[in-house]
Amino acid sequence: MNLRTPLSRARGLGSAKEGTHHWWWQRLTAVALVPLSLWFIVSLVCMIGADHAEIVAWMQAPAVSLLLILFIIMLFHHAQLGVQVVIEDYVHSKWQKVTSLVLLKFLAMIAALASIIAVLKVSLGL
């Protein structure tokens, strides 16, 4: 027996009103972050003791710039999707929930953009 109305079934959006969108992007970014975060750790370990010029030279390699920006996008998107669920689970007052969600989304966007700009500035030699 299915108690959902035919309209709600046709829309397929469920109680969260957005279907599997959040779930799907959480998984997609997770899969991308497996190789990207391992690459990042290995790179950092390889550069232990490197001075500023060596870090800059590393970041200026086109492949490194590309991977770093990809890593930043996937990381911040994944992080804000995850923290969003924690807020939704544990913050119960409506205005506190909405306020923290808005702050979270803005913070993630600003930090991601600042990180990308930093990488571009270095890789373009500005």
Add this chain to the structure above:
Amino acid sequence: MSARQRPLSPHLQVYKPQLTSVLSITHRATGLFLGLGALVLCYWLLAVAAGPEFYGRAQGITGSWYGQLLLFGWVASLYYHLCNGIRHLFWDAGYGFELKTTYASGYAVVAASVILTVVTWIVAAMRLGGGA
């Protein structure tokens, strides 16, 4: 009508912690901690972009005892969150729900993340000691 404040399920205070529940909440805790790490990554990238002086200051922080402690925590958290995340992806695909399998994969995740963390720090210490 005033509703009496009754405890809501799940009654965490009367549950005996099990491997499965502890790993589950650890996944969330490491995820939150890694979120903070993402902000530190942002700071590090900005320091690199701002020039040698700022980068030197960032290096002073990462080289300090608390910087090293935090870095160790982030590396360990990342390996745990990554390994347990792969376990979650298998569940998403519909595999590994039997109680025995859940415990086996749980122990495998703990072992894998401990080994990866220790290996990373041994290699890092060797590179630091070798003056590479």
